[in-house]
Amino acid sequence: xxxxxxxxxxxxxxxxxxxxxxxxGSQLKPLGDAFIRMIKMIVVPLIFSTLxxxxxxxxxxxxxxxxxxxxxxxxxxxxxxxxIVGLVVVNILQPGVGVSLPSIGxxxxxxxxxxxxxxxxxxxxxxIIPTNIVEACAKSDMLQIIFFSCFxxxxxxxxGEEKGKLIxxxxxxxxxAMFKVTHYVMMFAPIxxxxxxxxxxxxxxxxxxxxxxxxxxSLYFAIIIFLCILGVIASAVTKLNFWHIFKVLREPLLLxxxxxxxxxxxxxxxxxxEKLGLPKQVVTFVMPTxxxxxxxxSTLYSSLAVIFLAQMYDIEFGITQQIMMLLTxxxxxxxxxxxxxxxxxxxxxxxxxFGIPTExxxxxxxxxxxxxxxxxxxxxxxxxxxxxxxxxxxxEIKREEIKHAYKNNFIEN
Numbered sequence: 001x002x003x004x005x006x007x008x009x010x011x012x013x014x015x016x017x018x019x020x021x022x023x024x025g026s027q028l029k030p031l032g033d034a035f036i037r038m039i040k041m042i043v044v045p046l047i048f049s050t051l052x053x054x055x056x057x058x059x060x061x062x063x064x065x066x067x068x069x070x071x072x073x074x075x076x077x078x079x080x081x082x083x084i085v086g087l088v089v090v091n092i093l094q095p096g097v098g099v100s101l102p103s104i105g106x107x108x109x110x111x112x113x114x115x116x117x118x119x120x121x122x123x124x125x126x127x128i129i130p131t132n133i134v135e136a137c138a139k140s141d142m143l144q145i146i147f148f149s150c151f152x153x154x155x156x157x158x159x160g161e162e163k164g165k166l167i168x169x170x171x172x173x174x175x176x177a178m179f180k181v182t183h184y185v186m187m188f189a190p191i192x193x194x195x196x197x198x199x200x201x202x203x204x205x206x207x208x209x210x211x212x213x214x215x216x217x218s219l220y221f222a223i224i225i226f227l228c229i230l231g232v233i234a235s236a237v238t239k240l241n242f243w244h245i246f247k248v249l250r251e252p253l254l255l256x257x258x259x260x261x262x263x264x265x266x267x268x269x270x271x272x273x274e275k276l277g278l279p280k281q282v283v284t285f286v287m288p289t290x291x292x293x294x295x296x297x298s299t300l301y302s303s304l305a306v307i308f309l310a311q312m313y314d315i316e317f318g319i320t321q322q323i324m325m326l327l328t329x330x331x332x333x334x335x336x337x338x339x340x341x342x343x344x345x346x347x348x349x350x351x352x353x354f355g356i357p358t359e360x361x362x363x364x365x366x367x368x369x370x371x372x373x374x375x376x377x378x379x380x381x382x383x384x385x386x387x388x389x390x391x392x393x394x395x396e397i398k399r400e401e402i403k404h405a406y407k408n409n410f411i412e413n
């Protein structure tokens with residue numbers, strides 16, 4: 001039985017277990033948390049080592065700059081598309097219209113207001129620069145880790161061939177060791193996912209979807225539309241069938257969806273892309289960078305959630321205001337993973353800046369776990385698409401080589 005089948009069974013059995021035995025299922029959270037902790041212990045050394053190998057190991061900074069430039073262009077196109085799809089879907093389906101507002105409570109309202117006040121674009125940009133790289137690693141602040149790793153990688157490439165090669169070789173060995181650790185941790189994945197889903201269903205029940213079911217449906221529908229459009233654009237640009245790419249990535253995508261953690265799927269996604277034939281320097285540079293600059297699912301959700309709050313409070317939000325909000329989110333959602341509280345902080349800050357009450361965020365949090373699973377799935381697949389597109393755009397690999405690697409490694413599976 002393959003890992004994909006095991007993960008799917010863990011997801012299905014966990015939902016059934018939590019539904020029929022909620023008291024027991026709600027007690028399984030520590031087991032799921034243990035799995036997530038094991039994944040997170042891999043991510044920081046993996047990203048740091050792979051970026052050093054990708055930057056210092058390449059040595060060609062003109063080529064590296066070209067690679068980064070093309071990655072940023074694709075990230076901006078994808079982010080803009082995600083925001084537009086989110087706006088169109090929320091305006092058509094209007095999930096916030098008719099939602100009854102229960103008593104939120106003073107504490108929830110105060111927390112939401114404090115969250116909004118704590119966000120500012122200038123502080124958001126300043127947060128990119130770490131004051132202490134050890135602290136950044138301890139907090140798993142990906143944007144700060146990437147910032148430091150890029151500087152360190154450039155420095156390694158300039159300290160001399162002999163010394164630089166030694167550091168690059170060490171980082172390459174660390175990278176390989178982390179992939180081996182990932183293999184060990186993945187053996188525990190079905191159990192961890194079973195526990196996490198059992199806890200979610202056992203604690204909140206399936207009934208939690210009913211009051212805000214239209215919001216959940218709107219997000220899932222918008223993400224499906226967005227990924228289809230993005231896949232069509234990528235297929236037109238690369239002349240590749242991205243349905244094949246999707247099948248190659250089924251294990252990391254299912255793992256990310258089940259755990260609602262992009263970090264959990266990162267090592268496995270990088271390994272799958274390398275098996276597909278993409279060069280290591282492309283995968284190790286574009287994927288970690290995309291985890292801070294190309295979170296399409298979180299970006300789409302931010303635009304959808306702000307308009308949802310406006311609809312819920314029956315606030316008129318014209319097309320001009322929506323365009324201004326879109327431009328604001330284009331900036332504020334960059335590095336969203338490096339901000340404590342992630343999407344919620346950006347949503348609260350944006351809503352407050354347009355005069356929308358932030359107390360309604362407490363209502364959204366009731367179904368945030370279900371929506372976070374879809375956002376994570378979209379984030380992972382969006383970054384994988386970006387990596388393939390940039391690799392072909394940079395002519396690091398030919399599409400015939402990808403097709404050949406797909407047939408050799410995956411078609412029989």
